[in-house]
Amino acid sequence: METRWIWRVLAVPGVAWLSLFFLVAMYAVLSVALGNQNTLNQPLPYWNPLDWNVGYLFDTVSNIVHNGPFLKVFLRTVAYVVVAMVLSIAIGYPVAYYAARHAGRWRGIVLLLLVLPFWINYLMRMLAWINLLSPGGWGTRFLHDFGIEALFEKLGLLNQDGGWLNGQASSVVIALVYGYIPYLILPLYAALDRIDQRHIEAARDLGASPFAAFRRVTLPLSVPGILAGTVLIALPMFGDYYTNDLISASPRTSMIGNQIDEYARQGSQKTIGAVLTILLAAVLLILMFYYLRTTRKADLERAR
């Protein structure tokens, strides 16, 4: 076909934009992380890859390997994110399952309510909790009156009455779950909704109990949805700093995102910030490509 040029021309502005503001930006992080600093700790990027200096990267990695302060932050981040992911699946799976299989005539409204948090500013959702959990707030009183405060104190998850917003790891993890769980529930819902009802009916006809049919048919078929949703919430959780700043505001709960924010934006040493950013990105790259591959496969299947 001789008319094909038009499609290529149409793609040019978008491709140029992404190259300039995404690819070159990523290259800037590399050049700063693998550059040098002047005596005022201002970054001196090395643009030529042949000049790249791995000194700061090496220092940071050896800080992590040799039990330096970054190791603690790194392990804390992984622990928070893993607990938050497990809690999100435990809460999100039944909700997605109900919406996909049992909601019946409520399905429309349930879906609307599940989608709603997407369009509420994340910071507003956190503001809502700060209001509720500040001393004397409705949430604090509710948790006190229903014995949840006492229970958390007994479990060692809360170290003073009403101190929900004073550097509590439990509050940060629950806030992360609250913030990101909608992004898990929707792909899970989509995966559960796609499962052919006839598979489950066949299992039941062949004598499986409802629980066995769930465990041996529905659950395995929904694993791709669980994985996709988990990756989707793990990516932003690993880079989160604002939830921590708002709900805890204490270095005791500082995550890798907080360190990056401190070094790169607040500006003490942008080079170290860039090094931490590429380390984080390197770890997350595996998750990112896993997610891209699965969505691409799903796209191709849908196109067929």
Add this chain to the structure above:
Amino acid sequence: MSPVIAWLRNPWGKARFLPLITLIYIIWSVVPVIIAILFAFNDGRSRTAWEGFSLRWFWTDQTLSVFHDDALQSALKHTLVLALISVLIATPLGVTLALGLQRWRGRGSGTVNVLMLLPLVTPEIVMGVALLLLFLQIFNQIGLGTTAQAIGQITFSLSYVVVMVRGRLVSIGPEYEEAAADLGAPPTQVLWRVLLPLLSPAILASAAVVFALSIDDFVVTQYLSGDASTTTVSMLLYASARGAPTPALNALATISLAITLGTLALVFIVYRRFAGGEDAAAVAGLEV
């Protein structure tokens, strides 16, 4: 036995615990925000003790209300300006990229496909740092501020436009274009008179999504902000949520939420009308 307990114990009803868990989840996820909205209308200065209904934090208070406090008002204005710029640039850029990618087969198209999806999966803090360093080290003529913020927002919203418009292109199929071409229409006319009209609902929907994404964005916008005049609603919420602000902060958040939801609802209705309800879920974000 209360009817609730009877209902829970009834062995013949189906899936009794699932609706209960779902109900508790929905209450947990939505009610705190409703309470935050409620306190925007509080008559007192407290965000924790209810003292009756008033509109003082929206406009009646002469110094502290959203309408009279310069910092709050400027944040709201700046948020809307950024959203408008993002929509005006990201939508056409995304639509042309979607059209190009959909029909462009062969060398280079695979790479561009991955490039287009990367901003969707890159954690925002990585993009924030990357763009910050880009504007500090390379485009230091532009520097930080409104232009940088708009560019950052466009960069991550572009992919949403492409994904949504391409979804619609796939469902339209190549038949209409081929028919027009067979009847002698040159490619530019096929584009203007066949494809764009067919795509208009998806274009409108993606514009609404870009608008909402821009209003609710925090990380990239904060990283690329310059002086105080480039503070947005999200940034103000972050900066003062833990201090001792008045319910005016809740009022500001409520106004911003109303604008977002109002835009999405409006577009959803228009979309349903023109696309006959087809893929209406795309507006609600299910597609992405």
